[in-house]
Structure formats: structure tokens, C-alpha cells
Amino acid sequence: MLFSVRVEVSLRPGIADPQGSTIERSLPTLGFDGIRGVRVGKSIRFDLLAVDEESARREVDDMCRRFLTNPVIEDATIDLDACEGAPA
Amino acid sequence: MSVRVGVVRFPGSNCELDVLEAVRSLGGDAELLWHGDRSVAGVDAVVVPGGFAHGDYLRPGAIARFSPVMDAIHEFAASGGAVVGICNGFQVLTEAGLLPGALQKNRGLKFLCTTTGLRVESTNTVLTSQASLGQVLRVPINHFEGNYTCSPETLAELRADDRVVLRYLANPNGSVDDIAGVCNAGRNVVGLMPHPERATGDLLGSTDGVPLLRSLLKAPQPAG
Numbered sequence: 001m002l003f004s005v006r007v008e009v010s011l012r013p014g015i016a017d018p019q020g021s022t023i024e025r026s027l028p029t030l031g032f033d034g035i036r037g038v039r040v041g042k043s044i045r046f047d048l049l050a051v052d053e054e055s056a057r058r059e060v061d062d063m064c065r066r067f068l069t070n071p072v073i074e075d076a077t078i079d080l081d082a083c084e085g086a087p088a
Numbered sequence: 089m090s091v092r093v094g095v096v097r098f099p100g101s102n103c104e105l106d107v108l109e110a111v112r113s114l115g116g117d118a119e120l121l122w123h124g125d126r127s128v129a130g131v132d133a134v135v136v137p138g139g140f141a142h143g144d145y146l147r148p149g150a151i152a153r154f155s156p157v158m159d160a161i162h163e164f165a166a167s168g169g170a171v172v173g174i175c176n177g178f179q180v181l182t183e184a185g186l187l188p189g190a191l192q193k194n195r196g197l198k199f200l201c202t203t204t205g206l207r208v209e210s211t212n213t214v215l216t217s218q219a220s221l222g223q224v225l226r227v228p229i230n231h232f233e234g235n236y237t238c239s240p241e242t243l244a245e246l247r248a249d250d251r252v253v254l255r256y257l258a259n260p261n262g263s264v265d266d267i268a269g270v271c272n273a274g275r276n277v278v279g280l281m282p283h284p285e286r287a288t289g290d291l292l293g294s295t296d297g298v299p300l301l302r303s304l305l306k307a308p309q310p311a312g
Contacts, residue, residue: 011192015237016262018197067154070147070183072190073237 003056006079010041091305094131098123103138110285116305123155133170136177149183169310170214171277178279187279189238195262199232205257213271214307215278218299225296227282234281236263
């Protein structure tokens, strides 16, 4: 099965995010008020061939742990969708 | 016979020749090691220099840690060999798990290129044995991601085991506990953001990097 994968890498709670704080300070100067907790991360997208959703998820978990994130400072959120009509 | 220092060159390294020059100026032998090599060629000490290994893609050090030479560096460190990571090299060693913690973007989001005051906090490491405790050194920094971060547990361990090697006198980048350099439990792997190789001659504005590099030249040889 083909899965469309999106990994969102974000700084772990409690880790200072200088980009997020800069954006948070800038928004009110443009008239956007009431904003709290801006965090900047990155999004990594790819397609993955796997036998089923469970093994796809296991594979993505493993790549996040070993490569896509630095677990000391980053967390990953994984979104995974089976691609409709894709060849098995 | 003079001590042989291997300086690792990755695609994107840019301080490796400075380290070669600095080591040679102090009477050591220095040679380049290629990141694709599977050995450290029998050198007595290894330096992972500054720069932008593999373009710093994904994260500084994230790709470099998988370069073939890194397995050899792991083995060399495990046998007690001296390994020093300077700037990007420090980032590589944290990503590789040879040193704890991580290096985040500087607080203030500015690339910093300036001379900093450092205090020697431990002389029991391969990079500080020839310095004196509390000695203040003026050494340049040149980085965007030098903000040392680690968990409170790791910080407590580093402090308890005397593994904070260097601290900034005036914290330039937001590093936790003013940390500029740390070592591993074996005290033979040291990482630091400042560049001692750029403080090795009057022409460079400071010679305060000399005691650090001299320490490396006197580091114990790896076992076997």
C-alpha cells in the first residue's frame, strides 16, 4: 500500500523557541492581537510503500527517532493516509 | 615523534585547514581525514572542525553523524582516544551521541561572530589539562546554532561530574548555565562552540587557544 506521510517536527515543550518568540512579538505590531504560544517547526512530506498501516507507522516512528528529529529538543507528530486508488 | 592529529573534513567543513595550521604551529603533526573513510588512520587524536558539514541540512550534524568515519570515531573514543568537536564539530558530536545535549538556534536569532571570554571550569579533560582552573581565555565564536540545551537531569549530571569544561563570562547565545563546552563521562571527548584554532597567534588577536590545543597534543593515547 502507498501512504502519504506528513511528519511535523516541533520543539519539545519547555525548549526555548527564538523564532516563535520573535514572530509572537511581531504580530501585534501588524495589528494581530491576542496571540499566544507561537511555535515554529518544520514539515517533512513523502510517500511510503508498506504492507499495511501498522508497519508504515512503525517505519516512520523509527526514522523520526533515528534521523528526522533530535529527540533531545524535538518531537514529531506523524500523519499518515493511505493513498486512494494507488497500486498495492 | 610528534603527536598526529587527524582533522575530519566533511563536504561543507571550512575550519579544517585552520586546525591543521594551528596544530602544526604548536609542533604537532596534523593530517586531514575524509568523512567517507572508514578509519581514523591510526592518528593519536581527532578533531571534528567547524563549518557546515553536509550543508547543515535537516539539522547541523544530523547527516554528518552517519558519515562512514563516524563509526571509526566512536570506536576511537571508546578506546580512550581524544576527540574534540569545535563549533559544527560540537554539533556533530552531540548528534552522534558522543556528547549529551543539543545546540539550538542562538537566543536573539543572530549569527554571532565575535570574541568571547571563557572561564576554564575543569582541567581534567583532554582539551584543558594544560590550562589552569578559573583561567580566563579570549577565544572567538562564529555560529548561529550555539545555544547549548539539555534536560535538567543531564545538566545536573554534567555539574555533579565536573563535566562543564568551559563557561562564557557573558553568555552570548542563551546556552543553559552559560555552557560553552562539555565533555563525556570518560573526559576524552570534548565539544565546544568557540574556536581555539583561531586564537593561536598575535596576528589573530589572541593566543588563548594555545593552552587548549597544547592539551590536546598531550592527551593520553588510545588503548590498543
